[in-house]
Every structure is written in structure tokens, then in C-alpha cells.
Amino acid sequence: MFELRLMCPEDRVESLSDALDALDALSVSVEDADAQTDAEQALFGEPGMPPPKEGWQRSRVIALFADETLATEAAQLLQAQDFFDGCQVLGIAAVADQDWVRLTQSQFAPVEITPEFWIVPTWHEPPEQAKQVIRLDPGLAFGTGTHPTTRMCLRWIAHHPAQTRVLDYGCGSGILAIGAAKFGAKDVVAVDIDDAAVQSTRLNAEANGVHLQAGLPEMAVGAHDLVLANILATPLKVLAPLLCAHVQPGGKLVLAGILERQEDELKAAYAPYCKLSVADREDGWILMTAAL
DSSP states (O other): OEEEEEEEEGGGHHHHHHHHHHTTOSEEEEEETTTTSTTOOOOOOOTTSOOOOSSOSEEEEEEEESSHHHHHHHHHHHHTSGGGTTOEEEEEEEOOOOOHHHHHHHTOOOEEEETTEEEEOTTSOOOTTOSEEEEOOOOSSSOOSOSHHHHHHHHHHHHOOOOSEEEEESOTTSHHHHHHHHTTOSEEEEEOSOHHHHHHHHHHHHHTTOOOEEEOGGGOOSOEEEEEEESOHHHHHHTHHHHHHTEEEEEEEEEEEEEGGGHHHHHHHHTTTOOOEEEEEETTEEEEEEEO
16 A cells, blocks of 8 residues: 655645545545644534534645555646645655554553453453453444543442442443443433444443443433433533433432533533532543532
8 A cells, every 4th residue: 555645734624635535545534734743733622612623724634545556646636736736745655564453453452440340342351350341342432441531430330339220321332331230220221312322332232241221312211310421511511401300319410521621610500400529530531420
């Protein structure tokens, strides 16, 4: 395979990527050309907010082609287009053949939640000290156990196992719902607005030998001992009355996806319904909980 590397301004990323797809590129990726410098830009979005930009002020576009001829022809054709103005070809280089599956798998090791509770990809053996294991491979849906917010939620679940009826709102891969079931919850409901997440949750639950109900948000009915929501601050604020309404008297609310600087915002949003407090912190993120 050969790699064609290009530089372009932010407003040309989409046109250039579409053109590379039409020129039979095997893959197209976009990077911040100023990464690891003072000019580096963070691109991210939250539900309810404008979507993130297509690229950076100086975007590096990398396209893979099956052979050098295709990469060279693509570079020549692109340079002849009007939209290529302001862009440049950085070069064409051979890409060493690798076992991409093995290389990808090597990047995902078992994740420790507690010394006895681990998230383990299917290609790894569980650590000897693991007494409780969730088998989960990286996939399309959010939540593989590697992010601090997921780890904090799972740690909380491991330390508070006496929850019978649990709602995981915004379930992603279903990892929190599966964790709750592993730690004794008998009635677990997992909901998400994304059909792919719902399907992922069902498959992951089956692979882990646990029973739960997964579906769209309208499946969330009634009150629960524990309501989990690992989303982001903006939707958590909007969902405050709904989530609190699903917690039965004496039940617990556990929220994640919150940056440390957003603590006061969340406390204010939930103040009419409950008193949130910070239960855990990791890498700039916080876990907030409340008893209703």
C-alpha cells in the first residue's frame, strides 16, 4: 500500500476527502497538522451544541491507496482541481505491510476497574486476580472501559452491589448495565437513542451471560433503585427532571461525563430535584451522585 499525504485548510477538508473517496482511496484520515504544538486545536461536540468542525485550520489529510500508480494519479488529478487551491501535496510513501488485526488488538489490554474487577477483550486471558470480568471488544458504541468516566461508574457499581432494579440511560455499549447485572441487579433496563448502541448492548449482554432489556428511551418507565447516566454535561442538565423521576424514593442517581469545571453547573441544574455531590475524580472528570 501507498500513502498520499496532503495539507489543506479547514474549509477544503470535506471536498478533498470526498474527492479521495471517488479516486478509490482505501481510507482517508484527517489530523491536526499543529498537533503537539502551541497551535493545536481541540475539536469536540456535545448533544445540543453545534457539531464540531470538519477539520483544523491546518489539516493533514492521509489517504491509502493499493499501489503507487493510483496514489500518484490521485495527486495529479487533485492538483488540477479548483478546490485544491491553498492545498499542497506533502508526499507519497510506501506503507509497510503489517498484521493490522494483531496490531490493533495489541493496543487494547485488560482494564482494571478494581483489583478484582476487570474489563477484558476476548483475545486476552483475564488476570489471575480477576474475580469479576466483563468481556468487551472495542466497537462502534461508546464505552469500552478505557475512559475515566466509564471506569468511575463501574467502580461505583462494584462498591455498591445491592441494587435490584437499574436503569442505564444512554447505554452505548451496555457496559454499565452489564456491570450492574454482574454485581447482582435482577431487573436491568438499558436505553439509548442510537439503534446501533441498542444492538451492541444486546450482543454484549449475551456474550457476558447476563439478562437485561435494551431499547430506545421510551422503554425507560417506572422507578428504579439506581439510575446511571454516563453522557455529557449538556444533555445531563436537560435530562435532570426525567432522570430524577426514574429514581424511586431512597434510590441512587449516578451521573458521569462531567468535567471538573462543570460541577457547579450540574449542581444548579439538579438542585430542584436532589443534592448532587462529587463521589470520584479522575483525569479532570468527576462522578456525581445523589440519594433521592
